[in-house]
Amino acid sequence: MTVLAVGDGINDANMMNAAHIAVSINGNQAASSSLGGNHALRNSDYALGQFKHLRTLLLCHGRESYRKNSYVILYIFYKNLLFSAPLFLYGIYSGFSGMNTYEIWMT
Numbered sequence: 001m002t003v004l005a006v007g008d009g010i011n012d013a014n015m016m017n018a019a020h021i022a023v024s025i026n027g028n029q030a031a032s033s034s035l036g037g038n039h040a041l042r043n044s045d046y047a048l049g050q051f052k053h054l055r056t057l058l059l060c061h062g063r064e065s066y067r068k069n070s071y072v073i074l075y076i077f078y079k080n081l082l083f084s085a086p087l088f089l090y091g092i093y094s095g096f097s098g099m100n101t102y103e104i105w106m107t
Contacts, residue, residue, distance in 0.1 A: 004062070006054065010039040021045055023057065 005012070005019035008026070016022035024044035041047050048054055058064075090101045 007040045007044075013039045013043045016040065016043040023048060023054070025049075025051060025054065 002021065003019040005016045005022045007013070007016055007022070007024055012024075016024065022044040023046045024040035025048050026041060046057075048057070087101050
């Protein structure tokens, strides 16, 4: 499991250090901090200029990525079922004689 931390101020620096991937947003809090304001930027792996760019990052690497991976896994199970079920059924029909169900070039 990979942890993504998103922050924009000095109070998020410890969270960013503990996460696997840290993304900071150069926002108003960073500019108005009395201690310099760039703590989140210094502790992050990636920096974004605006919150609207964060949506693209989360769609590529967040929940959408897990959804796409789950569809691929389900597709692999479905493909293997459709490929092996005829082999099993033909084996019952032919008495498991060892005849090829598919041509050799198909496997």
